[in-house]
Amino acid sequence: MNKSLLRRLLPVAAAATALSLTACAGGGTQSQNNATGPVEEPTEEVTISYATWQTGDEINALKKEFEKEHPNITVEFRNVPAENMGQTLTTQIAGNNPPDAAYVDASSVSAFASRGALVNLDNYIERSDVVDPDAYVEVFRTFVTFEDSMYGLPIDGESTALFYRTDLFEEAGIDGPPTTWEEFEEAAAALTKPSEKQYGLAMFAPEAAYYWYPFLWQAGGDVLEGDEVVFDSPEATEAAEYYVGLSEYAAPDYLNANSWDGRLGFFEGQVAMYIAGSWFAGVTMEEAPDIEGKWATANLPEGPAGCGTTIAADSLVVFEGSDKQDAAWLWIEFLSQPENQALLTYGSPNGTLLPTTTELLEGPELVEEKPLLEGFAEAMQCGVNNVEQNPKGPRIEEQLNIELGRAMYGEITAEEALANAKAAAEEILAE
Known part of the structure; x- marks a missing residue:
């Protein structure tokens, strides 16, 4: 069971407060601002760390599938309780030891991005055949946008x-x-x-x-x-x-x-x-x-x-302090593939989260799989981002x-x- 969105903003606020008082770890060695063409596979074996509270058969199956498609990349889960994620990441950033990628409350993205802790994903997105900013439901996209750039990929919401x-x-x-x-x-x-x-x-x-x-x-x-x-x-x-x-x-x-x-x-x-x-x-x-x-x-x-x-959401991010940003991007891009996002939201037996793209949210499969989500999807027209x-x-x-x-x-x-x-x-x- 993906226990998403079971935490609220006290942990996020604490993280934002702590970030304002500590120096953010910067200096990732893989700035992608000027790169062109598809993101290349690593030529040597690398292990990327992924901080998350996701558990269950779905995320583990996707990990195995990703590693099969990308034999030089191993994904190592750092399991962090949802309510502790904000403070844990803040401490790791201050200590220059952030994970390579993470699954976070989307309401924290702006605060982390404003301190230089996250990779600006615009260049990666431009080079991607999977991720299209216009494909996301607008309210979900606003969560991960800071100064007109995307610093996260919305993966689920409600x-x-x-x-x-x-x-x-x-x-x-x-x-x-x-x-x-x-x-x-x-x-x-x-x-x-x-x-x-x-x-x-x-x-x-x-x-x-x-x-x-x-x-x-x-x-x-x-x-x-x-x-x-x-x-x-x-x-x-x-x-x-x-x-x-x-x-x-x-x-x-x-x-x-x-x-x-x-x-x-x-x-x-x-x-x-x-x-x-x-x-x-x-x-x-x-x-x-x-x-x-x-x-x-x-x-x-x-x-x-x-x-x-x-409206609330969760997002996938890559950290500026990582020296494996390309591999981390390939992982979050993989999770964002439509079939994978569907599996992580409404496609699992007890999954009742909403997908973040218009195609999946308004598609027939959502209500066919989970009829009780019809009202939640319809309520999106009255939805407001809970965090300015x-x-x-x-x-x-x-x-x-x-x-x-x-x-x-x-x-x-x-x-x-x-x-x-x-x-x-x-x-x-x-x-």
């Missing part, structure tokens, strides 16, 4: 939707999933039975910003406009007050958890509604087969300004996580949370 326990809905006399903010809160209230340790939904203070964003966009608000902080606008305040107010119906035992650990509450029927990306469908099928037929998915309820959902393409964006989001989390615990109001986060964000932007 939109965010509503998972709900149909059995608990039936018990509460609720006919179907909520479609508006009002219906969502009404359902949450009806499903909350503290004496039975059942709650309407799960909320996670450490990831507060990420799951607030859809409500922000549905209210017509935004995070940044250029270098101006706008997440305290009237629209944003309305969204924050609504979102924080939902904590009244949230399972308290999971409030300080994250969306990965909190999955158990949904499996065990302690939580009736769960906002998550499409990864959650695969995890539920794999880890909770006993609730098959007792859950379903739906688009997020719409707000005053209409629909809106968070500003290298300081992850640090700003960390402040939103802290302050909105405090509001969820009742320490401050939602309006105070936005004011505090804005003051911190403006200091960060002024650095």
